[in-house]
Amino acid sequence: MKRIKILIGTMGMDQHEVGALSVSRMLMDAGMEVVYVGRFNTPKKMVVAGIEEGVDVIGISCHSWEYLHFMPELLDLVKQYNANIPIVVGGSVITPKDETQLIEMGVAAVFGSGSTKAEMVEALRALAG
Amino acid sequence: MSGHFTRSGIPIKPVYTPEDIEDQDYKKQLGDPGVYPYTRGIRPVGSWGWIQRELSGEGDARTSNKQLKYLLSQGQTGIDVIADAPSNALLDPDHPLAVHAVGTQGVSLCCLKDFEDLWEGLPLDSVTLSNSTPAVFTAAALYLVAKKNNVPPEKLRGSVIQGPFYGEPCGYATHMPVKLRVRLASDCIAFCTQTLPKFHSFVEDTYFPCEAGLTAVEEMALGFVEIRYIVKDLLRRGMDIDSFAPRIAILVDCGMDFFEEIAKIRATRRLFSRMMKEEFKAGDPRSLAPVITSHTSGLSLTPQQPPNNIVRGTLQALSLVLGGVQAVEISAFDEAFRTPTPESHRVGLRTQQIIGLETNVTRVADPLAGSYYVESLTNEMEKRIWEMVMDIESKGDPVHLSENGWFKTFFDNAMNRYGREVEEGRLPKVGLNCFRIPGEEDTLLKDVSEAKIQPFKEHIEVIAEYKRNRDREGVRQALLNCHAGARTPDENLTWPIMDALSAGATCGEIAGVLRMAYDYPYDPHGLVEPMI
Known part of the structure; x- marks a missing residue:
């Protein structure tokens, strides 16, 4: 099976990393390659890093509401760069309404609090083809 | 591992007996409340109570000022303000990266006018003002605002949190070198000892780092490493230990391990007072008696079944009260998924008022003293915290350890460990990794999660205008x-x-x-x- 490569980071001023780091570890345990870009990213930084690293999926971790405001720009940049990289979002602040809104926007998958490792791994494998 | 352990890994026996504390010497290890080594509390019998407050601040300073006045009108006995993420990272609201975070997780504060608006009309000479805001800037602004309002600065009470110098990798990033972080902390404390003598200018925040998933032993060990380093830095400047030691306070976390948290608080007081007396030769009794304030753990909350978070907050607040802290904030029940609403703030405040007024638990100082378990656990916490402090210091100068990434690795490991414990169910979290219910049934108190605080973008233009003029x-x-x-x-x-x-x-x-x-x-x- 192909080794899946995923970029993970947070955007804006969101300094909470517990989720991003523990999800990174889970995905590495599942045999995926994680490019961890940490905090203080802009949408452009995430997309450019994703392209340069040749990742299969870009994962945004969030523990503030900023991601909702950054997301349209991020999705737009993916199109502009013809990147064809699916975007997934995870975080405990995501509510059911947010999830609907994100999917409508074009986010490929959303993982709220309580998502299990198995669910995430399965969804990412499906997205990475 | 088999058997049962505290969160810090201390083995728990099914029962404790006099044998577990047979070497205990009451006067040496406990002492009466208000007496060295202050294990049983820093206040004399009959004078104990705690400041009841909720962490607040949102939008611009004017909005937050209204929020503070509302909370005071509801019986809050002190003020506790947190700045928003850009302000605490020392970026102005008109910084391009800050745009979506202005005023959403705290109050936006970047200039003297903001501080004036925040404290407008508050009784600065009588209310205690606790600030989770950039310390040196807040102290300087407070001094200016007090003078402007004809309040003698020497009357001001309250505190500022000094973000730990090793805090860059754990949510406290200011993008400053560690040496500058240390200097600003020491400068702020030295300034306050001269100008704001009743103000706690050195709040050691062990709460926020702990929220990376540290154990109680790790939390306090890191706290002591920082306190000791700053104390030594101030002594190197030629300051007298008794000129600043009474201004030290510790802001601790409180998680769900009920007795361990109580033991942690008692052990911390004993360790602190012994260290101050024996190592740093403090003489003023106030230098030996650390003020301990507290937040209940936000990390312990779950977005699932939010009413359960009220129960968590209540249990945690009770352990803090039994541990004898000087101030309590309860992380609001909706904090797992949002900045608190006025309603959840009020529930936190009411929880404290119920404990304070309806339960009689406050009538007796340090009511768990003498418990075979609590005393034994206090002794064990004291031993383990101190061993870890010595171990960390043996690895090198803490500033060098910060610079070479040692603390970052420490936090990364803690975050990983915590994530695994929750994922694998070894750390039970009701509603999250056990006793889950389907999302469509999980509706009670969930409506507040959908109402969001929008970024206060109009304030960006206000600050841009301020800068132009x-x-x-x-x-x-x-x-x-x-x-x-x-x-x-x-x-x-x-x-x-x-x-x-x-x-x-x-x-x-x-x-x-x-x-x-x-x-x-x-x-x-x-x-x-x-x-x-």
Whole structure:
């Protein structure tokens, strides 16, 4: 099976990393390659890093509401760069309404609090083809 | 591992007996409340109570001012304000990276006008004012605002949190070198001992780092490493230990391990007072008696089944009260998924009022003293915390350890460990990894999660306008003075920072020139140009 490569980071001023780091570890345990870009990213930084690293999926971790405001720009940049990289979002602040809104926007998958490792791994494998 | 353990890994026996504390010497290890080594509390019998407050602040300073007045009207007995993420990272609201975070997780504070608006009409000479805001800037602004309102600064009570110098990798990033972080903390404390003698200028925050998933032993060990380093730094400056030690307070976390948290608080008081007396030779009794304040753990909350978080907050607050702390904030039940609503703030405040007024638990000081288990656990916590402090210090100078990434690895490991424990169910979290219910049934108190605080974008324009209307040359000169001061090793930077705030400079601009003086970029994100 192909080794899946995923970029993970947070955007804006969101300094909470517990989720991003523990999800990174889970995905590495599942045999995926994680490019961890940490905090203080802009949408452009995430997309450019994703392209340069040749990742299969870009994962945004969030523990503030900023991601909702950054997301349209991020999705737009993916199109502009013809990147064809699916975007997934995870975080405990995501509510059911947010999830609907994100999917409508074009986010490929959303993982709220309580998502299990198995669910995430399965969804990412499906997205990475 | 088989058997049962506390969160810190201390084995728990099914029962404790006199044998577990047979070597206990009451006077040496406990003492009466208000008596050295203060294990049983820092206040004499009959005078104990705690400040009841909820962490607040949202939008701009005017909005937060209304929120503070509302909470005081509801019986809150002190004020506790947190700045928003950009302000605490020392970026102004008009910074491009800050745009979606202005005022959403705290109050936006970047200039003297903001601080004036925040404290407008508050009884500064009688209410205690606790600040989870950039410390040196807040102390300087508080001094200026008090003077302007004819309140003698020496009457001010309250505190500022000093973000730990090792905190860059654990949510406390200011993009400053560790040496500058240490200097600003020491400068702020030295300034306050001269000008705000009743103000706790040195709040050691063990809460926030602990939220990375640290154990209680790790939390306090890191806290003591920092306290000891700053104390030694102030002594190196020639300050007398008793001139600043009474101004030290510790803001602790409180998780779900009920007795371990109580033991942690009692052990911390004993360790602190012994350290101050025996190692640092403090003589003033106030130097030996640490004020301990507290937040209940936000990390322990779950977005699932939010009413359960009220129960968690209640249990945690009860353990804090039984541990004898000086102030309590309950992380609001909706904090797992949002900045607290007024309703959840009120539930937190009411929880404290119920414990304080309806349960009688406050009538007796340190009511768990003498419990075979609690005393045994207090002794074990004391031993393990101190061993870890010594172990960390044996690895090298804590500033070097920060610079070479040792603390970052420590936090990364803790975050990983915590994530695994929850994922694998070894750390039970009701509603999250056990006793789950389908999302469509999980509706009670869930409606508050959908109402969001929008970024206070109008404030970005207010600050841009503020910057356009200043005496630009005056600001530039004041910033140059901050830069020059930072290049002068013995200058207390609080004074030029205060002058710069008076001249109309912002915290982001001042922080930027201080970074430059230490050969760091003015703007860590490379998006804003310096004025000097």
